[in-house]
Amino acid sequence: MIIEAGTVAAEFGILLEGSAHSIKWDASGKQIIITMVEKGGAIGVLLAASPQRVSPLTVQATADATVLMFPFSQIITGCEKKCRHHERLLQNYISIIADKGIELHERVNCLLEPTVRKKILTYLTNISHEQNSTEFILPINRNIMAEYLNVERSALSRELSRMKADGLIEYNRNNFKLM
Amino acid sequence: MIIEAGTVAAEFGILLEGSAHSIKWDASGKQIIITMVEKGGAIGVLLAASPQRVSPLTVQATADATVLMFPFSQIITGCEKKCRHHERLLQNYISIIADKGIELHERVNCLLEPTVRKKILTYLTNISHEQNSTEFILPINRNIMAEYLNVERSALSRELSRMKADGLIEYNRNNFKLM
DNA sequence: AATAATTTGTTGCCTGTGCAACAATAACAA
DNA sequence: TTGTTATTGTTGCACAGGCAACAAATTATT
Numbered sequence: 001m002i003i004e005a006g007t008v009a010a011e012f013g014i015l016l017e018g019s020a021h022s023i024k025w026d027a028s029g030k031q032i033i034i035t036m037v038e039k040g041g042a043i044g045v046l047l048a049a050s051p052q053r054v055s056p057l058t059v060q061a062t063a064d065a066t067v068l069m070f071p072f073s074q075i076i077t078g079c080e081k082k083c084r085h086h087e088r089l090l091q092n093y094i095s096i097i098a099d100k101g102i103e104l105h106e107r108v109n110c111l112l113e114p115t116v117r118k119k120i121l122t123y124l125t126n127i128s129h130e131q132n133s134t135e136f137i138l139p140i141n142r143n144i145m146a147e148y149l150n151v152e153r154s155a156l157s158r159e160l161s162r163m164k165a166d167g168l169i170e171y172n173r174n175n176f177k178l179m
Numbered sequence: 180m181i182i183e184a185g186t187v188a189a190e191f192g193i194l195l196e197g198s199a200h201s202i203k204w205d206a207s208g209k210q211i212i213i214t215m216v217e218k219g220g221a222i223g224v225l226l227a228a229s230p231q232r233v234s235p236l237t238v239q240a241t242a243d244a245t246v247l248m249f250p251f252s253q254i255i256t257g258c259e260k261k262c263r264h265h266e267r268l269l270q271n272y273i274s275i276i277a278d279k280g281i282e283l284h285e286r287v288n289c290l291l292e293p294t295v296r297k298k299i300l301t302y303l304t305n306i307s308h309e310q311n312s313t314e315f316i317l318p319i320n321r322n323i324m325a326e327y328l329n330v331e332r333s334a335l336s337r338e339l340s341r342m343k344a345d346g347l348i349e350y351n352r353n354n355f356k357l358m
Numbered sequence: 359a360a361t362a363a364t365t366t367g368t369t370g371c372c373t374g375t376g377c378a379a380c381a382a383t384a385a386c387a388a
Numbered sequence: 389t390t391g392t393t394a395t396t397g398t399t400g401c402a403c404a405g406g407c408a409a410c411a412a413a414t415t416a417t418t
Contacts, residue, residue: 024288034288046284049277056285076270082261090269091255097276098228104283105225106235109203109213111290112329114406116375142396150291152376157397159375173384173396293376295405321366334405336367352366352414 002067003044003059011069012048012093015041018065024057045097048072110149116159119149124169128178138174181246182223182238190248191227191272194220197244203236224276227251289328295338298328303348307357317353 002020003009020037034057037043047055049072075093078086106126113119123145127136138145146153163169170177181199182188199216213236216222226234228251254272257265285305292298302324306315317324325332342348349356 046277046280049273050281051274053281056288076273077266078257078261082257087256094228094255094273094276095230097273097280098225101225101276101280101283102229102232104280104287107287108283108290109235111287141394153396154377154398155375158399161397320364331406332366333368333407337369337405340367 001058001060002065003047003055003057005055005058008052008054009044009047010051010073011071012045013043013067013069015039015043016066016068018061018063020059020061020065022057022059042096042100043067045093046100049097107148116149116151116155117163119151120156120159120163121168123149124176124178127176134178136176138176141174180237180239181244182226182234182236184234184237187231187233188223188226189230189252190250191224192222192246192248194218194222195245195247197240197242199238199240199244201236201238221275221279222246224272225279228276286327295328295330295334296342298330299335299338299342300347302328303355303357306355313357315355317355320353 002013003022005024015037017039019039020041020043022034022037023031024034025031037059043059044055047053048070070093075090078090110119110122110126113122127138128134131137140148142153142156146156149156160169160171164171168179170179181192182201184203194216196218198218199220199222201213201216202210203213204210216238222238223234226232227249249272254269257269289298289301289305292301306317307313310316319327321332321335325335328335339348339350343350347358349358
């Protein structure tokens with residue numbers, strides 16, 4: 001147990017070894033997985049920066065894990081010498097928070113689209129921009145993609161087929177091309 | 180035009196006067212409003228902290244506006260004297276970014292719920308927690324709520340009625356009570 | 359008070375997509 | 389090879405919820 005729902009956290013962590021996931025319980029008490037954290041991933045960055053807010057979710061290790069914890073207060077105050085390393089650390093930290101926010105933003109953009117087709121198109125366009133090409137390799141499989149877009153995997157497959165038939169995209173497994 | 184889509188921004192802004200909104204164009208070229216910014220709101224905080232990333236959206240003033248711009252680099256480096264004010268400014272800035280992220284996170288939680296009823300329940304539970312009571316006043320109207328949850332306003336009204344009939348909630352206009 | 363404008367509630371219809379169950383293909387191991 | 393597992397694709401059915409159109413209630417304006 002790395003972070004427990006309902007508690008405040010004044011530190012954030014970097015997962016050095018192992019893996020973890022964040023979970024919450026929905027209104028009916030069912031446990032649902034929110035995010036997966038792999039080696040090198042950050043844990044609780046948003047929470048640490050938001051003082052007095054209690055964690056809405058629990059972060060659990062899913063394998064033997066080593067986490068490097070950073071006290072938030074020491075990150076922002078820096079050291080007496082105003083050294084470059086502290087400044088760099090701070091910059092990296094802010095960049096991590098911002099990236100988390102931007103990722104969430106992009107996901108919201110997908111989720112807001114009214115149809116499965118538009119969700120897919122929005123997502124594919126994002127990936128295409130990331131890889132600077134209309135031809136690209138999907139970094140995730142259909143299951144994860146369906147979860148990300150919050151649609152049924154079968155509906156995702158079905159719509160991908162239709163989009164191919166309509167000449168919007170070409171694909172084979174994870175190799176995609178936007179027309 | 181405060182921020183233009185496709186450009187990088189090394190500053191963020193606080194809207195001192197007037198109002199603004201952020202917009203983007205969807206895959207079919209239709210313009211859609213993403214967020215509204217009111218007096219006192221922040222503009223481009225995520226973007227400024229993520230160097231080299233180009234803005235996915237355009238921010239436009241919707242009335243005569245005054246924006247106080249902060250160069251990102253000066254926020255994080257602080258001044259020579261390592262003064263308390265600079266430190267405070269930094270702390271506030273990080274807190275703004277983090278809050279944006281947490282807000283997005285909460286919205287994603289709502290959007291991920293499979294049914295309108297669960298979306299509503301998740302949202303109402305959030306508001307209830309914010310106001311520390313099972314009786315609370317909804318801060319937004321039905322239109323905005325429907326947009327936020329990404330459902331039809333009519334479907335929202337319909338489901339609210341059903342939930343009342345099922346004894347899950349009580350409400351009159353914007354006064355709500357979770358049972 | 360009278361009128362207009364805004365917000366909220368209601369309802370019938372119809373389509374998109376969740377669900378379930380299964381088939382096909384690819385990846386991997388023995 | 390053969391068997392095993394993981395991934396991807398397909399399809400029929402049912403129904404939740406989008407859409408449209410209207411009614412009721414509340415608030416603002418003259």
